[in-house]
Amino acid sequence: MNSVEQVMGLPVSIDVRDERDPTVAIEGAFAWLHEVDARFSTFKPDSEVCRYDRGELAPSQLSDDLLEVLALCDHYERLSGGAFSARLPGRPLDPNAVVKGWAVQRAAALLRAEGLRTFCINAGGDVVTSGEPEPGRGWRVGIRHPEQPEEICAVVESSDGAVATSAEYERGAHILDGRTGRPATGLLSVTVTAGDLVAADSLATAAFAMGTEGIAWVASQPGCAVLIVDAERQVHRSPGLKLV
Template identity: 35%
Template sequence: MTQAPLRTTVHAMAMPFVIELEGADPAEAEPAIAAFHAALVWADELFSLWKDDSYLSHHLRGELTLDEAPAELREVLEACEWYREATGGGFDARRKDGVIDPTGLVKGWAVARASRHLRAARARDWMVGASGDVLVAGGRTRRIGIANPRVSGDPTGTAVIDVIELGGAFTAVATSGGAQVVDHIWDPVTGEVARHYLQVSVAGTDLADADAWATAIAGGGPAVVGRALERGLEVMVVTGERHDGTFDAQSSPGWPSVR
């Protein structure tokens, strides 16, 4: 008899993370999921701008140097600078008011880093869903829906605007837009709220990379898309909404749609 997938949800960083393990030993899955969850909680304690006692908050107030902070703080801030250069300024962790905000990278980075704990469960296949971002591993391919950009909250049960296949050439997809947090992406050039696209999705092999590039394209617009394609990523941008509630979208030639 085929064992049913183990599916559970943990909460961290003010959002749910859905975990699905197939072929895992239940005795090994429970501690693996607990370690995954703990890694996400720790990432929030490290990077949250909403917590006065996070390491990043202490650093921004001048109370903690990078040498005194956990090494991961420097790692992520240096990665933000790398993405700023790679995206031609489309990704920029420094806000208009000068505050450093690595949010556009942290979720993908945290999930990619925490996922190493899921390997301890020795699952045949696994998947993590993180509020629009998905990471998969193993031999199975999965069909993943790209949510309607006008649907806020949990999109389960609502119509999707596209379906893609993850597994094989693409193991990660990240989506950036204003459905969950309105007007949270700024244009680094103007310093104002970005209005280039309703939604941006990027598919690749690394969730942190896909997350950063989705943020960069949403913030920087069409000029950043070509840079993403040069790096082997695939992109879908939602450019507008039609009168009947459907959407105009453009995707790169290798976008893994199955529709």
């Protein structure tokens, strides 16, 4: 069963291959993602994130979920030496680089809690996989070509893991280097595979923000494999990356 909804400003698909009826579980996962959109959106003035950023909520009044997201933002900011940042001078608080991966990973946990074991959640190209859709074969995740929007530059195979790509083909120069506040340069796309989407998504964004120095940095992170295209059109690939 494959279901698609527009949420968090992008199409999200949930493809379940278990024999049992997944309808209720899928509805619960989408309900969670819509809740996250309402509570964490930087575009909705009444969201918890916006209210906190305006000073209407004290830290002691924040939900456990937002505290967890902010702690993750702080973790990846420290890990990247400040290149990854949810708090840029002169700009509103923006934890979205963590929120999407965190929310989709939680949606996957909700599906598993309902007894589902074989599924794929694709949130605008950032993917969580569980199980094998066919015996001996993982889920196949296409990586969009950074300069040719109708083309796929690679296909990654994933089972019980996550794949995330950071690039600028959808929103232009929206990824900023937190150390300078300026748009990131040096890379065209960064794809990271990891055990969960929080790590894959956050590390891909951080590496992109770091520019060329992010290539070796992200490849050295535990449990990760990468496929990176730099501004010179050179491809950098981890030996352990599983392509098909």
